[in-house]
Amino acid sequence: MDKSQAISQPHRGSARAKERLYELAVNLAFILICLVFLAPIILIVIVSFSDERSVVLNGYSYFPDKFSLEAYKFILREPDSMLKSYGVTITTTIIGALTGLLLTALLAYPLSRRDFKARNVVAFYVFFTMLFNGGLVPWYIFYAKYVGIGDTFFALIVPNLLLTGFHVMIMRTFFVNTIPVSILESAEIDGAGEWRIFFQIVLPLSLPVLATIGLFATLGYWNDWFNSLIFINKPDLFSLQYLMTKLLLNIQFLAMNTQNSNMMELLANMPKETVRMAMAIIGAGPIVLAYPFFQRYLIQGLTIGAVKG
Structure with a gap:
């Protein structure tokens, strides 16, 4: 063994030890x-299963004096309406x-195609909608009067189909920076049309950005309650x-009208603090379970256009 090799071995060992420590x-x-991030979520879960009186007397705690299911029983006292609202939201x-x-x-x-002549005009229109909007009243009149989606299932879908022009810009940037133009030109030479190129080449190569925008859209639709408030009067829709928001508003209304003896008795037996935590669990639970399926592509989609070192 050379003298230089014998000297280098301790250095390699120390370098590996430093890497392991790092x-x-x-x-x-x-x-x-x-x-640190999980601690508030765990606290919400524990409080939702805590007794209301112990929460009022002792505050929020990771070790409650008494566990209770009253908050979930209060929310699920009408299971049919809750199941219907779940079905409406999932669909x-x-x-x-x-x-x-x-x-x-x-x-x-x-x-993203340079041969699209009107792309600057369309891009300006998309960017303009990111900065300005027509306001709530024209938005409502357009969908309720001219589109005619009031009190229908489409009222929960159509207004949010294009959530924001920012999603369009993200996806366009991904197409420009990730999909080689040579692949598209080769497909055109082989006789593929624009629709075939889009569905068989572009979309399969765009799974990261599709998963990212899909997650944003899923969160937007799952958390939406405003469209139900504005357009929907039928309880089945x-x-x-919105159903849980309406329930929370009813609790607040009862809390503000405590002069009536019947309301005071009803409010005394009502889980007010724990029911808020239970609502958070019921509303966020399914979407949290779906998040890991998007996580694989989420980081790739969010780092589109980033400077690589």
């Missing part, structure tokens, strides 16, 4: 950060997110978030 420190740091989220994602891709793809 990796251990980074892993511990991320574990602590995850615990709206699936149809709206998929349709909105397709429309966003159909608008973003032509904007109430979304989950």
Whole structure:
């Protein structure tokens, strides 16, 4: 063994030891950060299963004096309406997110093509909608009077199909920076049309940005309660978030009208603090479970156009 090789071995060992210590420190740091972010969620879950009186007397605690299911029983006292609202929200989220994602891709793809003559005009229109809007009253009149979607299932889907022009810009940037023009030109030479290129080449190569925008659209539809408030009067079409918002407003109304003895008795037996936490669990639970399926592509989609070192 050469003298230089014998000297270099201790240096390599020390370098590996430093790398392991660095990796251990980074892993511990991320574990602590995850615990910090998980702590409020764990607290919400525990409080939702706590007794209302113990929460009022002792405040929020990770170790409550008594566990209770009264908050969930109060929310689910009418299980049929809750199941209907769940079905409406799930159906709206699936149809709206998929349709909105397709429309966003159909608008973003032509904007990424240099041979599209009107792309600057369309891009300006998309960018303009990111800065200005017509206001609530014209928006309502347009959809309720001219489109005629009031009190229908379409009222929960159509107004949010294109959530924001920012999604279009993200997807256009992905198409420009990620999909080589040579692949599209080769497909055109082979006789493929624009629709075939879009569905068989562009979309399969765009899974990261599709998953990212799909997650944003899914969150938007799942958390939407405003369209139900504005357009819907039929209880069968109430979304989950609007139903729970309405329930919370009823609790606040009872709390503000405590002069009546009947209301005081009803309010005394009503879980006010714990029911808020239970609503958060019921409303956010399914979408939290769906998040890991998007996580694989989410980081790739969010770092589109980033400077690489």
